[in-house]
Amino acid sequence: MIRIAAVGDVHLGADARGRMRPALEKVGEHADILLLAGDLTRHGTLDEAQVVAEEFADLPVPVVAVLGNHDHHNDQPVEVAKLLSDSGLHVLEGDSAVFRIGDETIGVAGVKGFGGGFAGKCGSNFGEREMKAFVGHTITIADTLRTALESIDADVRVALTHYSPVPDTLRGEPPEIYPFLGSYLLGEAIDATRTDLAIHGHAHFGTEQGLTPGGVRVRNVAQPIIRAAYTVYNVEPAAVEAAVS
Amino acid sequence: MTSEQYLSARLRRAIAEDPRTTELGVRVTVRGDHVLLSGDVACEERRAELEAVVHEVAPEVVVMDDVRVVSVAEPEGSEDLR
Numbered sequence: 001m002i003r004i005a006a007v008g009d010v011h012l013g014a015d016a017r018g019r020m021r022p023a024l025e026k027v028g029e030h031a032d033i034l035l036l037a038g039d040l041t042r043h044g045t046l047d048e049a050q051v052v053a054e055e056f057a058d059l060p061v062p063v064v065a066v067l068g069n070h071d072h073h074n075d076q077p078v079e080v081a082k083l084l085s086d087s088g089l090h091v092l093e094g095d096s097a098v099f100r101i102g103d104e105t106i107g108v109a110g111v112k113g114f115g116g117g118f119a120g121k122c123g124s125n126f127g128e129r130e131m132k133a134f135v136g137h138t139i140t141i142a143d144t145l146r147t148a149l150e151s152i153d154a155d156v157r158v159a160l161t162h163y164s165p166v167p168d169t170l171r172g173e174p175p176e177i178y179p180f181l182g183s184y185l186l187g188e189a190i191d192a193t194r195t196d197l198a199i200h201g202h203a204h205f206g207t208e209q210g211l212t213p214g215g216v217r218v219r220n221v222a223q224p225i226i227r228a229a230y231t232v233y234n235v236e237p238a239a240v241e242a243a244v245s
Numbered sequence: 246m247t248s249e250q251y252l253s254a255r256l257r258r259a260i261a262e263d264p265r266t267t268e269l270g271v272r273v274t275v276r277g278d279h280v281l282l283s284g285d286v287a288c289e290e291r292r293a294e295l296e297a298v299v300h301e302v303a304p305e306v307v308v309m310d311d312v313r314v315v316s317v318a319e320p321e322g323s324e325d326l327r
Contacts (some may be wrong), residue, residue: 005320005327009270011286011287012287013287015288015290016287016288019317020317021321022317023317023318030320030323042267043267053301060248070267073267089313135264137312143322196326197326204269204270204284204285205270205284217326222270223285223287223317224270224284224315226320227315227316228316228318228320228321229317229318229319229320231320231323232320232323232324233323233324233325233326234323234325234326236326236327240303
């Protein structure tokens with residue numbers, strides 16, 4: 001069994017420095033790996049990223065992160081990712097990482113994701129340059145997610161995004177803003193790759209549990225949803241395989 | 246749209262875009278001269294910042310603040326995915 005801790009939308013800054021650290025230092029008692037589902041900072045500044053780095057550095061389990069829209073706000077996502085990577089976090093954007101936990105392996109593919117909406121109620125790659133850029137950004141990211149998931153050779157395969165791959169976990173948000181909260185293209189990539197679990201954040205008023213059209217469990221781990229420093233999912237590779245077959 | 250709806254939209258946009266707050270996860274509900282804020286923020290300081298931004302945009306309103314500071318406690322249990 002692999003114990004996966006996860007949290008998103010921690011929105012750290014100097015004013016919240018150290019708040020999560022007591023619970024994080026005990027993460028090894030609860031989990032084998034910690035996933036961060038984006039929006040680690042408020043404005044995406046390097047000062048805030050430094051707070052994030054200090055909060056999540058030197059933990060007893062591997063820490064795997066994607067960035068969120070807040071982490072892009074200062075137009076320095078590459079620099080933010082590098083600062084976090086230099087502090088020992090595994091920051092993913094279109095790539096994957098595999099970890100051995102005892103006798104089992106877990107692979108995580110991560111992208112920020114983006115909006116666009118869900119099947120039948122979504123934007124198209126058509127019309128104004130701005131609209132094509134919006135939808136095109138999601139198409140590109142979903143393609144990289146699919147490739148990264150396909151490349152994983154591990155007992156458990158997890159997709160980590162900031163934006164949601166399904167509408168299920170957005171219940172509680174106004175339906176009118178669903179196109180800004182996620183895209184079915186992410187879900188399609190997850191369903192095409194025998195993925196075991198999808199973790200995302202972004203939707204503070206959504207719900208925790210959802211399912212892709214292909215039957216993959218989805219969990220929204222935005223901190224206002226899980227109401228803890230992190231939440232934990234126990235995944236038994238054999239059980240997941242049996243459910244899929 | 247009524248003026249209440251315009252005020253709600255203005256306040257929500259200010260809370261999202263003002264560098265002191267940048268909160269997209271805070272709801273704004275306007276009822277007459279009362280404004281209700283709800284949602285979760287990462288620490289106590291940010292509740293005060295929200296109220297400050299609302300007062301600047303709409304100094305005439307009464308602010309009701311239901312915003313909570315999110316818990317950062319250890320999880321109480323775990324979920325088995327079978």
